[in-house]
Amino acid sequence: MIKIFKLKNIISIKDFERSDIDYILDEASKLEDIAKSKELSDELKGKILGLMFFEPSTRTRMSFETAMKRLDGECIGFENSGSSSVSKGESIADTAKMFEGYSDALVIRHELEGVSKFISDIVDVPVINAGDGAGQHPTQTLLDLYTIKKEIGSIDNLKIALIGDLKFGRTVHSLANALGLYDNVELYFVSPNELKMPQEILHDLDQMKMSYTEVSKIDEIIDKVNILYVTRIQKERFGDINDYIQIKGAYIINEKMLKGKDLIVMHPLPRIDEIDSDVDNTKYNKYFAQAENAVPVRMAILKTLIKNNPK
Amino acid sequence: MIKIFKLKNIISIKDFERSDIDYILDEASKLEDIAKSKELSDELKGKILGLMFFEPSTRTRMSFETAMKRLDGECIGFENSGSSSVSKGESIADTAKMFEGYSDALVIRHELEGVSKFISDIVDVPVINAGDGAGQHPTQTLLDLYTIKKEIGSIDNLKIALIGDLKFGRTVHSLANALGLYDNVELYFVSPNELKMPQEILHDLDQMKMSYTEVSKIDEIIDKVNILYVTRIQKERFGDINDYIQIKGAYIINEKMLKGKDLIVMHPLPRIDEIDSDVDNTKYNKYFAQAENAVPVRMAILKTLIKNNPK
């Protein structure tokens, strides 16, 4: 059976079926040696990726660039709209049409939800959403899933705690949605009361008949789970700074609390202090590996979309 | 007969004879498939283009980069002088000498007229003017001419309306000059009184025995012309904002006024609102194609200059 990947654009993880995700994870796995430059590739020679980063994101941009360049492709683009035509008053649509004319695929980062979708409707080249506001960041979810599969061997039958800001964190929203496609995954949502998982996400999970539990303390779940997926709690989310100071400490992971447990720690990064640096040199630390996995996963996405949709 | 291109630098369209322009347009035409990555090229493998953009210009920079990279070349450079040595007080001459040492050709964008010419006098590598203040932007003119030839079949025997800010728009100045090299071209200059074509350009055209007519309303010429070449009217050009508001509407193109006409609409972009978006999905719209034509035309220029002038 020949597998195919049928999506032309990567806008939301909700557009994926399990077979689509598995296709990308399999491809990524095959590209590992090229990602680490142990093997050469000219798979995307002569191809150009247009990076439209209306807001900065070093990590995402760097890993897309590395992914493209390891495949012998090239990048053009801007990071923040200050120096682009947008600052001269050009519409996003016109800017996107320009990039379409120069590129074989587009990567969009914007602070407003829906911008990637909007652009995908008006251009003919594939569009990849690299984060739109509180919306989606589907390639982050794919690399999260890839990391889980690589580190634990399977995504099915896992107990996973999502920790921190579950209200505004698009990363955990997308990840929860995607995990609903796998068998027998149990989720634990660990957050302060102010930052609980939104009702619409819970509603999605109910529809997928997923099992989840909301708790407010890490120690309630740390003995049960295979993965602690940690996210940052931003003080800007609190009306009263004292509320933030009071709860902050309860969501910090350190080596001592992990001792003897059979689990891994993940984080989409950047981290501030929600994972103590004493975890960095332990076997629990999979967040640096996770960041590195961005390269083979984004290579798989770029290769697949550009090869499937020639100009 | 073997054709040659004898210019080493692209500073002003006035340096071109018709045969020089035709040479670039022919080359560009041959490079179309590479521009669209339907075919691979390593014509400029190992070569480096130095981009000195003292003022930002996403569109021009992106298309030069794409042109270079489609030919397997590479780019270095800066966009705006804030982060360059220039901000440490280095002279433009010294900055240019540095770039000369690292590159095979230089592209210069500067807000002051004459900077490209100045740099071309002190470096040995080819220099391309990518816009200097109210001066010239010759590669824009070449891609305008390429678009005309590609869309209409010939540049001779055309009636062309240049619309909008004819006083400060370097694009229309260069284009008018270049059209003087072709046979039997009739120009119509459509602008508010405050923004009429400057006397020195009219003088140039008189010397070339070109036929031109100045009018203030689009409807006076819309039934006569093959091309509406639209440019933006910037409100900053008006001492009194009310003057701007009053005349602005008279220079907006929309689908309704084009209906049934046998013409094309061009624009150097970015546009603000001088072409209504309802024109975008009509046959009249050639401004997106025009933007895309920047790639083969700039490929032709880069290939020709770098091949003709090895270090």
Add this chain to the structure above:
Amino acid sequence: MIKIFKLKNIISIKDFERSDIDYILDEASKLEDIAKSKELSDELKGKILGLMFFEPSTRTRMSFETAMKRLDGECIGFENSGSSSVSKGESIADTAKMFEGYSDALVIRHELEGVSKFISDIVDVPVINAGDGAGQHPTQTLLDLYTIKKEIGSIDNLKIALIGDLKFGRTVHSLANALGLYDNVELYFVSPNELKMPQEILHDLDQMKMSYTEVSKIDEIIDKVNILYVTRIQKERFGDINDYIQIKGAYIINEKMLKGKDLIVMHPLPRIDEIDSDVDNTKYNKYFAQAENAVPVRMAILKTLIKNNPK
């Protein structure tokens, strides 16, 4: 005898023995034709250089990029931390770990001394210090030595004047240290009293039994030396601006004072006015050649480190 280069990181010129320096200079010499794109190379095909420029430096960044790209490698990175994860509060350690995951070698520029060393301790890929505060800039020193050898034929047995700001100039500190590895080099330190060579550097030189003389006027030494190595005197270094104005003129080189002398003039650039532009077109000017030499020297460094330390 097969020569090897044993350093994994380029942090300080003090880590080099003479044989290490000679290795890089020999390599650089062999790469000259590729540096000038007279010959093609794919020595670093598929490899990626991570440029972490926490402070801007056009010249250093451009020449590293050119060096990498002439060898068919690619670059990723940022220039100034404003648009990087660092501005979101991420630690330098985490940013470096991220870049390690995406690159085959890192180049670091930071305003604080010791940052490159710190990063080299936590990542596995080779790290190159491209200037850290008042500390070291070892690749500048290597290209200075390369220029001396190329222009004069040998580094031994020379008389060299270091001129200008000897107190804060990391370039002259590194160069003085490196020259201590060569035979029979005599140094002359020419500076205002406020900007004399620091005691610790003099102490280093004493230990290496180097011969040096401190003077305050160029005319005391101009008849004796083979090289005038000029650096900029920044007015910010003076508490009283009048002190600066008074002494400034005494450290400016012009054509008249060079006439009939058998010497060359070097400068790490950018220059402001400490070398009069009338020197530019004389045989004394080796500062533009010196800037161009950055490419083969940095090519030699990149090739050696990346080839010796595969991921």
